[in-house]
Amino acid sequence: MLRQVTLEDIRPIGIGAGILGTGGGGNPYLGGLHLASVIRQRGPQPLVDPLDLDDEALVCVAGNIGAPTVSIEKLPEGTEMLRALRLLEAHIGRAFDAIAIAEIGGANSMQPLICGLLAGIPTVDSDSMGRAFPEIQMSSFLFDSAATAAPLAMVDAADNAAVLPVAIHDRWAEKMARNIAVSMGARAGLVGTIMSGAQLKAAGVHYTMSLAHHLGCRVLEAQRQKSDVPQVVADALDGQALFRGKISDVHRRTTAGFARGSVRIDSFVSDDQLTIEFQNELLIARVNGVVAVTTPDLICIVTEEEGEPVTTELLRYGTRVAVIAVPAPPQLKSETALRVVGPGAFGYDVAFHPLPGGVIGWRPKSG
Amino acid sequence: MLRQVTLEDIRPIGIGAGILGTGGGGNPYLGGLHLASVIRQRGPQPLVDPLDLDDEALVCVAGNIGAPTVSIEKLPEGTEMLRALRLLEAHIGRAFDAIAIAEIGGANSMQPLICGLLAGIPTVDSDSMGRAFPEIQMSSFLFDSAATAAPLAMVDAADNAAVLPVAIHDRWAEKMARNIAVSMGARAGLVGTIMSGAQLKAAGVHYTMSLAHHLGCRVLEAQRQKSDVPQVVADALDGQALFRGKISDVHRRTTAGFARGSVRIDSFVSDDQLTIEFQNELLIARVNGVVAVTTPDLICIVTEEEGEPVTTELLRYGTRVAVIAVPAPPQLKSETALRVVGPGAFGYDVAFHPLPGGVIGWRPKSG
Numbered sequence: 186m187l188r189q190v191t192l193e194d195i196r197p198i199g200i201g202a203g204i205l206g207t208g209g210g211g212n213p214y215l216g217g218l219h220l221a222s223v224i225r226q227r228g229p230q231p232l233v234d235p236l237d238l239d240d241e242a243l244v245c246v247a248g249n250i251g252a253p254t255v256s257i258e259k260l261p262e263g264t265e266m267l268r269a270l271r272l273l274e275a276h277i278g279r280a281f282d283a284i285a286i287a288e289i290g291g292a293n294s295m296q297p298l299i300c301g302l303l304a305g306i307p308t309v310d311s312d313s314m315g316r317a318f319p320e321i322q323m324s325s326f327l328f329d330s331a332a333t334a335a336p337l338a339m340v341d342a343a344d345n346a347a348v349l350p351v352a353i354h355d356r357w358a359e360k361m362a363r364n365i366a367v368s369m370g371a372r373a374g375l376v377g378t379i380m381s382g383a384q385l386k387a388a389g390v391h392y393t394m395s396l397a398h399h400l401g402c403r404v405l406e407a408q409r410q411k412s413d414v415p416q417v418v419a420d421a422l423d424g425q426a427l428f429r430g431k432i433s434d435v436h437r438r439t440t441a442g443f444a445r446g447s448v449r450i451d452s453f454v455s456d457d458q459l460t461i462e463f464q465n466e467l468l469i470a471r472v473n474g475v476v477a478v479t480t481p482d483l484i485c486i487v488t489e490e491e492g493e494p495v496t497t498e499l500l501r502y503g504t505r506v507a508v509i510a511v512p513a514p515p516q517l518k519s520e521t522a523l524r525v526v527g528p529g530a531f532g533y534d535v536a537f538h539p540l541p542g543g544v545i546g547w548r549p550k551s552g
Numbered sequence: 553m554l555r556q557v558t559l560e561d562i563r564p565i566g567i568g569a570g571i572l573g574t575g576g577g578g579n580p581y582l583g584g585l586h587l588a589s590v591i592r593q594r595g596p597q598p599l600v601d602p603l604d605l606d607d608e609a610l611v612c613v614a615g616n617i618g619a620p621t622v623s624i625e626k627l628p629e630g631t632e633m634l635r636a637l638r639l640l641e642a643h644i645g646r647a648f649d650a651i652a653i654a655e656i657g658g659a660n661s662m663q664p665l666i667c668g669l670l671a672g673i674p675t676v677d678s679d680s681m682g683r684a685f686p687e688i689q690m691s692s693f694l695f696d697s698a699a700t701a702a703p704l705a706m707v708d709a710a711d712n713a714a715v716l717p718v719a720i721h722d723r724w725a726e727k728m729a730r731n732i733a734v735s736m737g738a739r740a741g742l743v744g745t746i747m748s749g750a751q752l753k754a755a756g757v758h759y760t761m762s763l764a765h766h767l768g769c770r771v772l773e774a775q776r777q778k779s780d781v782p783q784v785v786a787d788a789l790d791g792q793a794l795f796r797g798k799i800s801d802v803h804r805r806t807t808a809g810f811a812r813g814s815v816r817i818d819s820f821v822s823d824d825q826l827t828i829e830f831q832n833e834l835l836i837a838r839v840n841g842v843v844a845v846t847t848p849d850l851i852c853i854v855t856e857e858e859g860e861p862v863t864t865e866l867l868r869y870g871t872r873v874a875v876i877a878v879p880a881p882p883q884l885k886s887e888t889a890l891r892v893v894g895p896g897a898f899g900y901d902v903a904f905h906p907l908p909g910g911v912i913g914w915r916p917k918s919g
């Protein structure tokens with residue numbers, strides 16, 4: 186287990202979180218630069234083992250909400266996470282003890298570290314997805330818990346702020362927060378999903394910061410050794426290298442606030458074709474038209490040579506890629522969870538086809 | 553001056569506020585039914601003379617935000633104003649002493665009375681427009697004042713809630729509040745624009761509830777006497793009956809959150825044509841192509857026979873109407889104000905052509 190995040194950890198966490206982002210979650214590079222500047226000023230950020238949390242501890246999640254495409258062009262002011270945290274603390278009249286991770290996938294792996302460092306409180310090594318999803322209610326902290334997405338607080342780079350004290354359900358909190366984020370220029374810092382240590386212990390996908398770090402280290406090591414990096418990624422996540430080939434077609438359109446589309450990959454060695462449908466994240470994979478992987482199981486695209494993550498907005502003709510299929514953590518596969526993150530939640534008329542096996546990636550690791 | 557609002561006052565206030573709404577502000581009929589039910593339970597609502605307010609009194613405005621078309625179909629739960637008020641009080645940690653009127657025009661004339669009655673505090677006989685405008689920043693309380701639109705609080709019929717603690721300027725508060733209102737189904741109760749009694753005294757358009765009531769009473773009296781009701785309306789507002797004729801064409805489309813369009817009226821007695829461009833409210837009137845009236849001056853359409861207000865969404869071919877032009881209150885005609893409510897603020901490349909005279913309607917009246 187990782188006990189703290191230092192400058193040296195940022196690169197492997199970025200790679201690991203990029204792969205776990207399943208095409209979404211935003212590119213961790215800029216977030217990594219931001220985190221590095223804060224670590225240089227304040228030192229490493231401590232990580233808390235979720236099982237060591239006091240049951241009465243007050244915890245919330247911190248992350249960016251908005252369009253990943255915008256987050257590449259519109260840089261943060263830098264204190265968004267801290268200002269949102271202070272605003273939420275003022276609203277509820279209590280101070281938080283630790284920051285949990287909303288989504289380990291992509292750029293939002295860095296924000297809870299930045300938030301904790303600026304606020305002087307630790308980050309919990311546990312997230313609510315073990316991957317990336319686009320909407321607030323898609324969180325294991327919320328599926329079977331008394332916790333709710335609201336109250337939440339949002340701020341932008343220019344000091345606009347909003348608090349949502351209550352929402353009739355988490356989907357409604359998502360709708361309101363999404364529209365506020367649009368008003369804020371499609372990028373805002375958000376702090377919410379207030380819970381106790383006990384609630385986090387029961388509902389979180391634990392040790393995913395450690396997992397991202399471990400995955401990134403194995404990728405970097407395999408790159409140095411010129412070994413088969415995609416296979417190393419699959420092994421590290423207890424998944425399978427499902428398909429290898431060249432991207433031969435990409436359809437992408439922006440509708441209803443999502444980057445929706447599909448990508449086709451032609452096999453290097455046969456006439457087989459893999460198609461993947463995506464909505465920010467990669468959601469349904471079909472081999473020759475037959476459903477092979479379905480959300481919430483993870484569909485990760487990495488480059489064939491280097492095993493580096495390829496986010497949805499970077500998919501383009503000709504890239505040589507490998508597709509890794511990884512069984513989702515058990516927290517995402519309950520009946521309640523599947524109503525929120527299964528294929529039907531994204532409008533696909535496809536049943537969830539769980540991949541066999543796969544709990545290694547989501548279990549505490551030694552060392 | 554009106555000292556309180558009783559059941560009998562609702563009908564004349566509705567007519568007067570409908571005319572002052574210049575086509576927008578929503579239809580006061582449903583708001584009037586709501587107000588009547590609250591008055592039956594709790595008695596009349598006291599009105600405070602703005603000049604009698606304590607300089608240190610804490611005042612805010614209350615009203616609906618959203619699309620008037622939606623407000624006809626989607627009824628309120630009833631306590632939106634009160635819940636928004638309590639939420640804002642909790643946020644700032646102080647209780648309000650009185651409720652001011654955001655806009656006297658249309659349905660929002662009723663909400664500050666309902667809010668005050670439910671909260672047990674009086675309503676101030678002063679508003680920020682003397683008419684209706686579509687956006688939050690279009691308020692005399694904000695033009696030259698230290699008051700700001702945020703903090704503000706919003707709630708919907710289903711108990712979703714939002715607080716905007718701060719916005720970098722009032723236009724940004726409008727953008728955020730508008731998008732939250734959209735998330736809430738295009739109708740929400742909003743309380744904000746916190747100010748002191750001294751600020752309200754300096755910036756408000758005073759006695760406009762009394763004016764709406766007086767205007768409505770004169771219309772009802774003229775209807776009974778079968779006199780020339782449009783001329784009575786013009787006289788009561790120190791305006792002029794600009795044009796009389798039959799609606800011969802209506803263009804209406806919903807773009808960027810507004811009902812935009814134009815209406816053409818053919819004269820009863822000549823070949824003259826009047827065209828009016830509108831964005832929720834009636835904004836620019838041209839006689840035979842020559843600009844005759846420009847926002848913020850009031851363009852009021854009433855039925856030729858009864859002198860009843862015709863709101864923008866009810867404009868239709870064949871209606872016999874009179875168009876009354878009324879000089880805006882002086883508070884809307886300063887240089888600062890015209891940047892926010894003049895023709896340019898609505899995207900028209902037309903200078904403000906102030907109508908001559910016209911302060912009678914905006915002055916305190918005896919009796």
